[in-house]
Amino acid sequence: MEGEYSKKKRSEDDEEHLFHVIYKVPSADGPYGRAKHAQLVQKDPEAALVWFWKAINAGDRVDSALKDMAVVMKQLDRTEEAIEAIKSFRVLCSRNSQESIDNILLDLYKKCGRIDEQIALLKQKLRSIYRGEAFNGRPTKTARSHGKKFQVSVKQETSRLLGNLGWAYMQKSNYMAAEVVYKKAQMIDPDDNKACNLAFCLMKRARYDEARSILKDILLGRTQGAEAIRTRSRAQELLTELENETQMLPLDLLGLDLDEDFVDGLERLMNAWAPSRSRRLPIFEEISTSRDQLAC
Known part of the structure; x- marks a missing residue:
């Protein structure tokens, strides 16, 4: 019996060591380490939440504890609670962690349908890019997806955020604003997915040829x-729908909801990337024209 106990104990120790190596969790017996063990080894999200709260209160890796706790809450469909937790405790986190916290918050807003807050945060993040505050002033940042690291440029991040903003406007059926944003995103860093969304917006506005x-x-x-x-x-599918469409809904004259400084910031950013342009870009002329028409 004693030999079996020793063998079991050694196996548990090996598992614990492997856990710390793979997930890079501190081996110290602190609340954050216990939270990660409950989350990833024991597969007990409720217990993990208890330890994440303790880690935040104890000041044990608060940045990681808050972000990990929000992710677990989302998995448990406690999205609203996760949003409130982030809003309450992000002031305890370092400046370098705020961008990743914003990304988690955007995901939570999207999941629970808080579109207006999602739009406001996306515009705030875009303004931070215009002010040169993104990536802590660096031209690129290291991102991670599915366990792999890769570099993201400011231009790519701007296009990604604009794509998300366009999608949010689409959820509000504001296809005019979504069109403007998607066109800008395509000018910066084009991709086919955003092009599909742009085409959908144009269809909704009866712009079939475009x-x-x-x-x-x-x-x-x-x-x-x-x-x-x-x-x-x-x-x-969209092309088939377009060809079969015999009658489209009337043009939805919703406001652009694009602040003047937001539009000007987009133009300044584009001018920085294409300094040879001395006049307003056509897309901004379209924004101005649309705004004037709506004002009438």
Whole structure:
């Protein structure tokens, strides 16, 4: 019996060591380490939440504890609680962690349908880019996805945020604002997924020829991979819908809801990337024209 106990204990110790190596969790017996053990080894999210709270209160790796706790809460469909926790305790976190906390908050807003707050935060993050505050002043940042690290440029991040902003406007059926934002995103860092969304907005606004041209360009693409195949499939569905459409809804004259300083910031950013442009970009002329029309 004693030999079996020793063997079991040694196996548990090996498992514990492997856990710390893989997840890079401190081996100290602190609340954050206990929280991660409950989350990843014991698979007990409720117990993990208790220890994450204790870690925050004890000042034990508060940045990581708050972000990890919010992720676990989202998995448990306690999204609203996660949002309030972030709003209450992010002041305890370091400046370097605020950007990643924003990204978690955006995901939580999206999950629970708080679109207006999502839009406000996206515009705030875009303004921080215009002010040169993104990535702590560096031109790139290291991101992680599915365990792999990669570099993201400011231009790529701007396009990503604009794409998310366009999607949020689409959820509010504000296709005019979504169109403007998606066009800007495509000028900065184009991709077929955002192009599909732009075509959808144009269809909603009865701009069939423009939408058809964009969708046909997507279908002519030669990019491989699962994502590219899904995007082309969606483009084909939209094109079929467009061709079969006999009557579209009236143009929805919703306001752009794009602040003047927000629009000016976009233009300044584009001018910085293309200094040879001395006049307002056509897209901004369209924004101004649309705003004047709506004012009338």
